[in-house]
Amino acid sequence: MSVHDELTSVQRCLDDLTRYVSRLEQQMGSGGVDIRRVRADCDHLRESVALLRESAAAPGTARRPELVTISDAPYDSALWTDTDDEGLGARNRHAP
Template sequence: MSVHDDLTSVQRCLEDLNRSVGRLEQQLGSGGLEMRRVRSDADHLRESVALLREAANTGTPGKRPELVTISDDPYDINLWTDTDDEGLGARDRHAP
């Protein structure tokens, strides 16, 4: 199954979920905390699937950042001289 087919299937399920939530709202009312949370969760799912669909259409779903190579060469020791030790204060002072 392709990504497009999977997204279409998820979209159909979300439409069914929204219809069911709508029926529950009619029966139970929409003012209760539980019902508002269910409605909010269903709306968030719909928004998330829309974002996935956009990513799939642009061809960059889950694109990984470019890797950065870090050299195994030792650092220049001069980088660490004449600096304060972070969190320990300056060398010529002491903690209160």
Template sequence: MSVHDELTSVQRSLDELLRSVGRLEKQLGTGGLEMRRVRNDANHLRESLALLRDTAAAPAARRTDLVPISDTPYDTSLWTDSDDEGLGARDRHAP
């Protein structure tokens, strides 16, 4: 399945969940803490899915800041004047 198909499937399932929560609210009432939490969680899922749909709709525009990095080793002469991280300079001892 494509991402669009998967998102559509999740949307259908979420719509059914929201309908079920609505039916539960009619039977149990909306005043209880547990029911409010379930309603809030379902609403958060709806908002999160909407954000995910927006993100999935434009994947190329989302990651234009990536820069390819070569797998070839760096020239070690670039690091002759630097300290080893966390170890201090080569010619000095730790206190």
């Protein structure tokens, strides 16, 4: 199957899920935290599928994470002067 076909299938399943959640809301009431959470999750899934559709529509512009090169050179020791050791307190001071 093509990406378009797969996304269409996902959209159909998501539409079914939304219908079932609506039925549950009618039966259980929409005031409960759990049903609101499920509704919010359905909405987030719908937004995510829409983003996937947008990225699939422009295949040449797929976003890849930009790689960041980290140097092996040692850090300047001046960066670490007058700093607190996390959880240990500042140097030359005693605990209360």
